[in-house]
Amino acid sequence: MAPNGQWRARTIQLDATNPTTTLEQGCWxxxxxxxxxxxxxxxxxATKARLTFMTxxxxxxxxxxxxxxTLDYRLTRQAEVDGINxxxxxxxxxxxx
Numbered sequence: 001m002a003p004n005g006q007w008r009a010r011t012i013q014l015d016a017t018n019p020t021t022t023l024e025q026g027c028w029x030x031x032x033x034x035x036x037x038x039x040x041x042x043x044x045x046a047t048k049a050r051l052t053f054m055t056x057x058x059x060x061x062x063x064x065x066x067x068x069x070t071l072d073y074r075l076t077r078q079a080e081v082d083g084i085n086x087x088x089x090x091x092x093x094x095x096x097x
Contacts, residue, residue, distance in 0.1 A: 005095030007040050008084045027095035
């Protein structure tokens with residue numbers, strides 16, 4: 001998630017015979033402030049994920065593709081590095097900051 005309202009993701013589904021990689025990008029927006037909650041939308045405006053800030057540095061995944069995880073997944077802030085350079089050729093989504 002970037003300050004300009006854009007997000008990027010690389011998902012690797014591990015399979016014993018054929019691991020697959022999916023690259024996605026879209027826009028994020030705040031939907032509630034008590035606690036802070038955000039949604040990630042794809043380029044087609046479909047909801048990809050719903051996230052809740054646990055602290056200013058930790059996000060909990062509430063749903064992905066409208067499915068609630070059975071385990072508690074948390075994301076932490078990383079250095080300002082965009083490690084998903086495979087998306088450099090795609091046009092950036094038009095997000096409202």
